[in-house]
């Protein structure tokens with residue numbers, strides 16, 4: 336006798352038709368849903384919000400509102416919002432009593448990276464991050480960490496519902512997968528690859544180019560410069576302070592960029608934004624637990640989370656009372672200790688110019 340495969344001890348695999356039915360049941364009768372993602376939403380978060388908005392608005396008389404908290408910082412993200420003509424509202428500016436339901440996508444309550452509005456409990460959570468503990472009592476939860484992007488997960492619902500998309504939407508979804516998985520190279524699953532291929536025929540390439548190569552301000556380049564100047568290399572782990580960040584997600588971009596250094600397998604980039612020290616951790620080592628490692632780094636101090644190869648977190652200077660330099664030194668100490676590199680003297684200025692030298696590669700990459 337064949338048994339249906341279990342995804343874990345309790346949860347059976349559901350058909351996408353059944354998932355869609357349950358999703359709709361959880362929101363049945365709700366006419367004013369509020370859709371929210373994690374703070375400082377990235378392209379995948381924005382695409383996920385947009386996808387859910389299209390899905391819920393298939394029902395008659397439903398008008399969904401997408402809101403965000405934090406900053407829409409990166410030029411690419413703003414270009415994507417323009418491309419979709421996506422009307423976003425700041426969480427602080429909405430009146431929660433106007434809405435009758437809350438849908439969280441690309442994040443989970445209690446995960447530390449989402450600011451939920453007061454007074455509305457989430458009815459639906461759809462996410463691809465590791466399962467958090469804040470999901471009890473939520474009527475509909477679909478958390479599957481095997482997906483590299485949340486939009487690939489949400490696309491199952493959209494396809495099941497028979498939704499058709501214009502070129503701009505397809506382009507945005509394509510860009511979301513591309514950026515969340517680094518062109519399918521980082522933590523992409525079979526569904527990400529399938530959808531990516533499928534969307535290829537529908538992408539508006541000029542529009543994609545405008546998003547990917549959106550003009551960036553000087554401040555963008557300055558953070559890279561400061562990060563290079565402040566970097567320290569511990570064997571194959573790079574620690575870099577990018578100074579004052581113009582936008583909180585700059586740390587993530589810098590960490591991605593520094594990880595390309597041929598001598599490293601780990602990169603942590605950090606910087607301050609509005610009284611908080613933000614950091615992003617990246618690894619090239621398959622099976623690295625960046626999410627858990629970054630939680631270990633800020634244990635008892637701040638909040639952190641993420642996936643296997645990419646994670647991020649933040650600490651407040653005032654918890655306990657640190658000034659910037661102290662907080663930074665503490666973060667570096669904790670990073671080095673977590674890596675197990677306490678005994679390794681760092682190279683203090685790894686980007687000092689060495690005329691004519693091609694590489695100092697030692698890691699065997």
Ligand SMILES: [Mn+2]
Pocket residue numbers: 379380441463483484485515
């Ligand atoms: Mn995501």
